[in-house]
Amino acid sequence: MNLTYANNAITFLLALSFILLGVSFALGANPNTLIATFSFYALDSVLNTNTLGLLSGTAMIMLVVVTLLAHFKLIKPTSAFILALVVSILPLLTLLASNRWMTQLGGFPIIGSGQGIIKYFAVVPLYLFLFYKNKMSDKQHVLLNFIPVAMVLLWIGGMKFYDFEAKAIVGLVETSPFMSWLYSLFSVQGASNVIGGFDVLFALLLGAGILLNNKKLIIVSGLACLSVFLMTQTFLLSAPNAFSSSTLLARLGQFVIKDLWYVGNLIVIATLMLSKPAKHS
Template structure:
């Protein structure tokens, strides 16, 4: 009898595959958000090396769009998928150690500029860990780590004027958030978003220890990433005229990786809860 595949695994893989499929198509057509700066960090000749690196990136993204589905049938491919996710994530993340992604007018590190799209690659490290060691006892902390990194860093930037002004087009275009500007000025709106991000993160982190806090924190964090995905539909600059992702769209689509991590956290919550109850039943019998 053919073994059934849990729905959650399918949704996690769909998030990963869809994001990389769209990244591959847009990269192939010449959209490469952050690639020039990353090449600059590694001191490549940008003009000569950019076309080749863009093609290699498109191939890697294409493989990462296809391979997750193959792991459903061939479990032995999971470790290959994990290695490719690491290959995709590590070079951009290492470039954060340079000064190219920091805002000098705000003092440099930790005031992050173009690196806001780069730190999202941290989610791939957690997903690589999942495919390499799915039964790890620290899986929930591994998946929580990139969520914490992004919400602390990008959420913290919301308290700066440059970030408050930078999100105006996204917020104004969103039917979910544009009403905030009717009640508050730009900076107050940005501050409130930052406060929400940090509060959601604290609740989720506490929920990993105190289970009654988990679902409120999880729902609040998930709402952050789902709202970001809604910008793909509401923000006119997310897609180009030919229907492929722009640089802004590439930045937004990466939140699908965090949605995948959030689903894995939910799976941990219910699995751990079931295991605890089962052990309690056994001890009482």
């Protein structure tokens, strides 16, 4: 994929995800997430949940607008980058709050509501690639885009080996036409172990492929990682309560749609790594 196609694809993924998230927050989806986030800044005592949702949604919709304007070179990219930074950093800082961690299950690296928050690590590297491609080396861009992919696959994938997470994904797996067969071969925990093992294995292999500049390994592991993030998008259609008639996306829908950012991260890695000469042994 050349740079033009990569830029177009990533811009589309960002615009689609943030417009859906923005509209759903503005319409009042997932108030518990808003309270958990803004209580960290003590804003929940100043503004009501509807106002917080409207502010969050408006910020995301504005991010879509300035991203598209910058993409078509109608404005400088600075405003898009700064707004993306704000939209990402505000939730990410709340990982410092105790309510994001499940201390009764060992604390780090077990996370609770932080599962959806860590996904915001994927956003800023995409904006750096889109608008500041020549300010950094290809190696730096690849590293910055690999880190969030590795983080979410290793962290959330590793959680699949715990009983609480194995039970939590039953509703997703058993309703999926692509994954429900796992329960006919494995127990609930066994199926979760297979899913987690897949995530962890191919995250590590992708890292190895990047380190060794091995195109075949990057392609195989990259496609495997891509399948994880594309599979989660099918949950929007197969799992109950992903959409809401009143807020467009429900809590599950908001959680799942963020995986489009990781598709973008993988596009950056493929674009920059597969255009390089392969390392010969």
